[in-house]
Amino acid sequence: MELGMRKKLLLSEIVRNLNAYLLGSDKLISKFGNLSSATDKPQQQLTYVISAKYLKSFNTSNIGACIIHESLKELCIKEKSYIVTSESPEHMFYTIFMECYQNGNYETLSSTRDSSTIIAPSAVIHDSVVIGKNCKIMDNVVILPNTIIGDRVIIKPNTVIGGDGFQVKNLEGKRKVIPHVGGVKIMDDVEIGSSVCIDKGLFGEFTTIHxxxxxxxxxHIAHSTVIGQSCTIAAGSSIAGAVTVGNNVWIGVNCSINQLLNIGDYSLVGTGSVVIKSVLPHKKVFGSPAKTIGLVCKCRADIISSDEQLVCSQCDTRYAFIEDHRLVEVANF
Structure with a gap:
């Protein structure tokens, strides 16, 4: 799910007033995004690159169009569409995005609120917020536009959901925090503690808690991050933008997880860890930088080596390694 532009723009329209020209076929654009942005409309996405390495990644992606510097033109392929400029592609990308935002060219949600939900008098619920059944929203909670709250969700005092993330760019000679046009989706039976901050998606995608x-x-959970089902995130932890956390993951007290990483199912991040690389399923990591120190069963007990087999120390589930050092249950091997 994502929020797109109310009016799609042709690439030829976009370049009309820019120091740029179109190379390749004209296309309708309904959203902006980085190469890593999650979208269900990749062919309608405009992105940008600043190096040959990332242009090659764009050329093999299913993203529709890209802003490039003219020095990279020789690497373009006929199947793709490009906006070619002698200026900074990044600056041009964010300038176009900001103009669309300032023109109000972005979708918003329609507000709904189930009567069974309890909302404290001091809570602030903005327009364009959807709230499900039997929720409890406590004192001084702020829920900003384009937020979806499922059923039986508890949100404790002083939490803020749906604010802009922290994306700083130089535009028109000034450093600016880029406005975010996505949302936040909190699914059923989630519980959120006090003074938590969950930022909305940057380019229309939803930061999602399953x-x-x-x-x-x-x-703190930053923009465009996705947290899986039945995860536990302890106090003081910070998860940066566009991180994907799998199901049944445990993140300990005061952990930091770097942007764009994947944290695999059933993994465990130990107290105070700084995660700078993706973590495979069932791995236990600890330290700064975090390193693998063991394996974790789906029941949360340690996996140990016994008689040349990997077996859970509590529930006796057996595991085996497959390619890329991934762990699977033997029954599914």
Whole structure:
């Protein structure tokens, strides 16, 4: 799910007043994004690159169009569409995006609120917020536009959901925090502690917290991150932008997880860890930078080596390694 532009723009329209020209076929654009942005409309996405390495990644992607510097023109292929400029592609990209934002060219949600939900008098619920059944929203909670709250969700005091993330760019000679046009989706049976901050998606995507995940106090979850089902995130942890956390993941107190990483199912991040590389499923990591120190069963107990087999120390589930050092249950091997 994502929020797009109210009016799609042709690439030929976009370049009309720019120091740029169109190379390749004209296309309708309904959203902006980085190469890593999640979208269900890749062919309608405009992105940008600043090096040959990333242009090659764009050329093999299913993203529709890209802004490039003219020095990279020789690497373009006929199947793709490009906006070619002698200026900074990044600056041009964010200038176009800001103009669309300032023109109000972005979708918003229609507000709904189930009567069974309890909302404290001091909570602030903005327009364009959807709230499900039997939720409890406590004192001084702020829920900003384009937020979806599922059923039986608990949000404790002083939490802010749906604010802009922290994306700073130089535009028109000034450093600016880029406005975010996506949203936040909190699914059923999630519990969110006090003074938590969950930022909305940057380019129309939704920061998403899946069913039955429990979040402790003073946690920050940045823009466009996706947290899986039944995760536990302890106090003081910070998860940067566009991180994907799998199901049944445990993140300990005061952990930091770098942007764009994948944290695999059933993994465990130990207290105070700084994660700068993706973590495979069932791995236990710890330290700064975090390193693998063991393996974790789906029941949360340690996996140990016994009689040349990998077996859970509590539930006796057996595991085996497959390619890329991934761990699977033997029954599924």
């Amino acid at each position: 069913n039955e995940t429990k979040i402790d106090n003073l946690v």
